[in-house]
Amino acid sequence: MTALAIKNASVFYPVPGKTPVHALQNINLDILEKEFVVALGASGCGKSTLLNLIAGFMAPSEGEISLNGRVVTGPGADRSVVFQKHALLPWLNVLDNVAFGLKIQGHNQAKREGIARDFIKLLGLEQFEQSATYELSGGMQQRVGIARALTSDPAILLMDEPLGALDALTRERAQELILKVWRDTGKMVFFITHSVEEALFMGTKLIVMSPRPGRISHVFDLPFSRRYFESGNAREIKASAEFIALREEILKIIFADEAGALHE
Amino acid sequence: MSDTRTNSGNGFWAGLMKAKPAKPGEIYGVPGQGDSLKISAVVIVGIIFVWWFVTFAGFIKPLFLPSPMGVINAFFTMLKDGFTGVGFWEHTWVSTLRVFGAFLLACVIGIPLGIAMGMSPFARGVFDPPIEFYRPIPPLAYLPLMIIWFGIDELSKVLLIFLSVLAPLVLGARAGVRSAAIEQIHAAYSFGATRWQVIRMVVLPAAMPEIFTAMRVGIGFGWTTLVAAEMVAATSGLGYTVLSASRFLQTDIVIMGIVVIAIIAYAFDHLVRFIERRVVPWKGRG
Ligand SMILES: Nc1ncnc2c1ncn2[C@@H]1O[C@H](COP(=O)(O)OP(=O)(O)O)[C@@H](O)[C@H]1O
Numbered sequence A: 001m002t003a004l005a006i007k008n009a010s011v012f013y014p015v016p017g018k019t020p021v022h023a024l025q026n027i028n029l030d031i032l033e034k035e036f037v038v039a040l041g042a043s044g045c046g047k048s049t050l051l052n053l054i055a056g057f058m059a060p061s062e063g064e065i066s067l068n069g070r071v072v073t074g075p076g077a078d079r080s081v082v083f084q085k086h087a088l089l090p091w092l093n094v095l096d097n098v099a100f101g102l103k104i105q106g107h108n109q110a111k112r113e114g115i116a117r118d119f120i121k122l123l124g125l126e127q128f129e130q131s132a133t134y135e136l137s138g139g140m141q142q143r144v145g146i147a148r149a150l151t152s153d154p155a156i157l158l159m160d161e162p163l164g165a166l167d168a169l170t171r172e173r174a175q176e177l178i179l180k181v182w183r184d185t186g187k188m189v190f191f192i193t194h195s196v197e198e199a200l201f202m203g204t205k206l207i208v209m210s211p212r213p214g215r216i217s218h219v220f221d222l223p224f225s226r227r228y229f230e231s232g233n234a235r236e237i238k239a240s241a242e243f244i245a246l247r248e249e250i251l252k253i254i255f256a257d258e259a260g261a262l263h264e
Numbered sequence B: 001m002s003d004t005r006t007n008s009g010n011g012f013w014a015g016l017m018k019a020k021p022a023k024p025g026e027i028y029g030v031p032g033q034g035d036s037l038k039i040s041a042v043v044i045v046g047i048i049f050v051w052w053f054v055t056f057a058g059f060i061k062p063l064f065l066p067s068p069m070g071v072i073n074a075f076f077t078m079l080k081d082g083f084t085g086v087g088f089w090e091h092t093w094v095s096t097l098r099v100f101g102a103f104l105l106a107c108v109i110g111i112p113l114g115i116a117m118g119m120s121p122f123a124r125g126v127f128d129p130p131i132e133f134y135r136p137i138p139p140l141a142y143l144p145l146m147i148i149w150f151g152i153d154e155l156s157k158v159l160l161i162f163l164s165v166l167a168p169l170v171l172g173a174r175a176g177v178r179s180a181a182i183e184q185i186h187a188a189y190s191f192g193a194t195r196w197q198v199i200r201m202v203v204l205p206a207a208m209p210e211i212f213t214a215m216r217v218g219i220g221f222g223w224t225t226l227v228a229a230e231m232v233a234a235t236s237g238l239g240y241t242v243l244s245a246s247r248f249l250q251t252d253i254v255i256m257g258i259v260v261i262a263i264i265a266y267a268f269d270h271l272v273r274f275i276e277r278r279v280v281p282w283k284g285r286g
């Protein structure tokens, strides 16, 4: 059964005095229950635009997005967003940041803190409950953002380069943590990244996007995250021959896009 | 021998040309880094000394510049006998009430107004022309109008000060609206927030640092306008004291009044900064 369906979605950004930017052309994508879909592609190929459509921050110029049969007409708590940065509220401590969505939804304090503490625990933030967010490292801040996104029990988690600002070591650990959270909560995930390795490791399905106009050029089914749950050894999987071969294949596609852009 | 060009030296000019390497724990090249407190203390002591010296040596007549002791004497005399039949504390209290009354009124009206102008093109369209029109006009210029419209009592005085405080507060709150990151706003909306919730729970808190800055600027304008406000039909107040003393060439009282205003304004500024550190400890780190 289909959970999130994008049908023939196109987006044109108006540019004053010029032809509009064709940011997305005829996107068709289904995200099924428990799927972890990763979007990969050169800068400017429309990944964030696609995420904004799903989140409901933007309406497509053509086409339609629906979640479990209901057409998306605006942002909603069934689609939580984890941003790359700047999304936490520095005037609230970690606990209140995680409980922020619940407060908006009008739950009382006891219920808010109960739910928030569950996700604080899931993300391993117990010691930092009372900390100021700006005192946390980048990796910890992203955990707070993920915990907050989970509190509204969304059908799908939308993440726009959530690990893009982290250092390499923290990033690998955060990848594993997100996979575990995904497994334990059973949410659908739509995850944007610049990193081919990250995309291959995390997704169950990979869409490679190409720019001008932005479109899905390749789709791959991926086995690696499932293997990770079996072996628990991320580095071994990322160093396997199959992983490396696929990584090089995809890098070739993306470099070809970039070269094409240079010749235009 | 060492090349003089690689040795930047310690002179003022050398400091202008190139920053010295930072000490451990400092960051290289941060603009304005370093402590200025000692320099300020030396400057203050220096000014007072020069003041004392030129008056003591008789270079300047007390009519133009009384000695520091003369001003302090004027202070104690006024503390004992008052000025024009009104006690020192009443003068101070009356002026403080006018300025703070106007300031509070300006906060209550200006902050919501600025937020509204930042949030809504409609509010901006309505309020931008009148505010931009009166903002650059010196309060002295519209003082006559205030008197014609609102009489010579407290109302016109407080309104005059209020107007001078209002503009910077509105502008600060309005600019502060931009401080909220779009990600913070999107996060709120994706939890189903209403526009009002976004304003109350994201935009307003994010704007607080700018609002505090605007409050400090605004109260400064308030004290500046005080003297103008107390020019007409006042019988007490620090501005009134300064003005009437100047009419009778009581320069010592003029200077004393100025110093008292400066001290109150300075103390309040520190109070605001203290509150600011409590309320927005995240300023600049969010
Ligand atoms: N608000 C906008 N106005 C005009 N063009 C835009 C706007 N936002 C994005 N674009 C353009 O749309 C294309 C896709 O942008 P985006 O979705 O941000 O790409 P990505 O996230 O993959 O880097 C880019 O060419 C970008 O320049």
Ligand SMILES: [Mg+2]
Pocket (backbone or CB within 6 Å): A047, A048, A049
């Ligand atoms: Mg992007």
